[in-house]
Amino acid sequence: MCGFIGIFGPEGADVASEIYEGLLAIQHRGQDAAGITTFTDTFHSRKGFGLVRDVFDEQAMLELRGHLGVGHVRYPTVGVGRAEDAQPFHVNFPVGVAMAHNGNVTNFEELKDLHFRSSGTRLNSSCDVEVVLFVFVRALSERIRPGVKVGPDDIFAAVAAVYEEVKGAYSVVATLPDVGMVAFRDPYGIKPICVGSKVDEDGHVWHAAVSESVVLDVIGYERQFDLAAGEAYFVPASGPPVRKQIGNKPHRPCIFELVYFARPDSMLDDISVYRTRVRFGEAMAAQWKAEGAPIPDSVIPIPDSSRDAAMSMAVSMGVPYREGLVKNRYIGRTFIMPNQDAREGSVRRKLNAIPLEFDGKEVLLVDDSIVRGTTSRRIVRMVREAGAKKVYLATCSPPLVSPCPYGIDMATKTDFIAAGRSREEIAASIEVDYLMYLDREAMNQSARAGNPSVEKFCNACFTGDYPTGDITPEVLESIAGERRDSQQHLLPFKSKVGAGG
Numbered sequence: 001m002c003g004f005i006g007i008f009g010p011e012g013a014d015v016a017s018e019i020y021e022g023l024l025a026i027q028h029r030g031q032d033a034a035g036i037t038t039f040t041d042t043f044h045s046r047k048g049f050g051l052v053r054d055v056f057d058e059q060a061m062l063e064l065r066g067h068l069g070v071g072h073v074r075y076p077t078v079g080v081g082r083a084e085d086a087q088p089f090h091v092n093f094p095v096g097v098a099m100a101h102n103g104n105v106t107n108f109e110e111l112k113d114l115h116f117r118s119s120g121t122r123l124n125s126s127c128d129v130e131v132v133l134f135v136f137v138r139a140l141s142e143r144i145r146p147g148v149k150v151g152p153d154d155i156f157a158a159v160a161a162v163y164e165e166v167k168g169a170y171s172v173v174a175t176l177p178d179v180g181m182v183a184f185r186d187p188y189g190i191k192p193i194c195v196g197s198k199v200d201e202d203g204h205v206w207h208a209a210v211s212e213s214v215v216l217d218v219i220g221y222e223r224q225f226d227l228a229a230g231e232a233y234f235v236p237a238s239g240p241p242v243r244k245q246i247g248n249k250p251h252r253p254c255i256f257e258l259v260y261f262a263r264p265d266s267m268l269d270d271i272s273v274y275r276t277r278v279r280f281g282e283a284m285a286a287q288w289k290a291e292g293a294p295i296p297d298s299v300i301p302i303p304d305s306s307r308d309a310a311m312s313m314a315v316s317m318g319v320p321y322r323e324g325l326v327k328n329r330y331i332g333r334t335f336i337m338p339n340q341d342a343r344e345g346s347v348r349r350k351l352n353a354i355p356l357e358f359d360g361k362e363v364l365l366v367d368d369s370i371v372r373g374t375t376s377r378r379i380v381r382m383v384r385e386a387g388a389k390k391v392y393l394a395t396c397s398p399p400l401v402s403p404c405p406y407g408i409d410m411a412t413k414t415d416f417i418a419a420g421r422s423r424e425e426i427a428a429s430i431e432v433d434y435l436m437y438l439d440r441e442a443m444n445q446s447a448r449a450g451n452p453s454v455e456k457f458c459n460a461c462f463t464g465d466y467p468t469g470d471i472t473p474e475v476l477e478s479i480a481g482e483r484r485d486s487q488q489h490l491l492p493f494k495s496k497v498g499a500g501g
């Protein structure tokens with residue numbers, strides 16, 4: 001679940017500072033690496049390992065000149081979190097293209113064989129966006145005619161070639177000097193992408209394509225719309241933007257964006273993330289009552305992502321809401337860290353209990369999800385040590401049991417605490433006195449209430465039902481094998497990432 005930003009501004013403008021501000025707003029989507037690529041008469045690129053604030057210094061920002069650019073924050077789902085795998089990537093032939101994406105190419109190995117290993121063409125990294133870029137550029141090069149400007153039809157043909165060849169989930173933005181900017185969403189619309197624009201005091205229009213609408217708020221653009229599944233959007237160097245529906249698959253946006261990934265102040269497919277989480281809380285309260293679960297003294301969120309749901313669950317139950325766990329604001333998200341050692345260390349440093357809120361009390365902790373159980377196990381122990389008499393736990397999502405091949409780094413079944421365990425066994429494993437998972441239909445209803453035109457969400461991590469229809473056990477095994485190899489590769493970096501945000 002990386003995050004990206006593409007901006008196409010008027011000639012003479014510089015877009016890098018807006019991209020930088022925007023990347024800070026979506027740092028929660030990727031903490032491993034960051035990059036910005038702009039263009040004047042040549043490409044200018046800065047990419048590195050770490051947080052946005054670590055990768056770009058004043059000098060780098062001065063060098064990132066140009067009125068079109070792409071930025072990215074990375075949470076690796078393929079390869080490793082090293083600088084050379086960081087996005088964006090750019091090429092200079094047949095026209096310059098700088099590209100970044102969010103997602104995961106599920107036939108990456110096959111495309112590597114087809115386009116690289118067998119032909120002698122070389123990849124620069126182990127990042128899957130390179131094959132998307134290759135397929136796009138190869139299709140574009142077939143349409144280039146001397147003296148004829150590249151236009152929307154050429155761009156849309158190149159996007160169609162990507163849809164034809166590249167499988168998986170991917171939202172993409174690319175800037176092409178002298179040509180424009182293109183953004184496109186994967187055939188099933190699993191990954192989010194929205195576009196916006198602003199008019200400056202000189203009347204010039206600036207265009208942006210971003211992973212989450214919060215970026216548009218932060219950099220002062222108006223949110224226009226989310227791309228549909230299989231839709232491409234082209235901003236030409238001059239003239240109005242053009243939209244084109246290319247794919248015809250059903251729209252299946254990722255529900256885990258609403259549960260965990262996105263910021264609450266974002267809108268995804270016209271659905272407010274915040275309101276959805278509030279509805280999760282209401283549904284959880286209703287289910288808690290229906291199950292006849294014990295009435296706690298207080299409801300306490302496990303910060304950060306569960307706060308909105310915990311608050312509305314407490315209100316709906318008529319039970320006091322309390323903040324009993326304090327988050328160290330300098331430690332980033334735990335789940336998107338690249339290995340288990342880093343995650344364990346981070347939970348320890350990240351959250352601390354206020355004994356006053358636990359001593360002698362029956363508390364209901366709320367989290368958005370339990371994936372590996374790293375967080376809940378640790379927190380439950382902590383609140384017991386702080387004196388809690390009984391500890392209950394409710395989550396905004398059902399048990400996660402199936403690998404996600406689409407861009408969340410949970411590639412093997414063994415990643416999940418819930419795989420092959422009953423609810424009672426999971427409760428015993430994380431040592432809670434009562435455990436409730438929000439019912440899957442209630443979770444989907446809470447999300448759909450924000451936009452009934454979204455018929456269905458991708459629920460693959462809860463069901464193993466993969467909307468793209470091509471995720472065989474062999475595909476899953478190939479992705480899992482790649483992740484195992486990459487984790488081995490990461491070992492020398494362990495202490496560094498463990499200490500990081």
Ligand SMILES: O=P(O)(O)OC[C@H]1O[C@H](OP(=O)(O)OP(=O)(O)O)[C@H](O)[C@@H]1O
Binds near residue numbers: 302305333367375376
């Ligand atoms: O069961 P686990 O494998 O621990 O994963 C689930 C936990 O990880 C996430 O928190 P994270 O710390 O990443 O981010 P947050 O601060 O936004 O809640 C999520 O919100 C859960 O708390």
Ligand SMILES: NC(=O)CC[C@H](N)C(=O)O
Binds near residue numbers: 102
């Ligand atoms: N989480 C993501 O969207 C990852 C994007 C891409 N697969 C990478 O590893 O860089």
Ligand SMILES: [Mg+2]
Binds near residue numbers: 302303305306368375
């Ligand atoms: Mg959390």
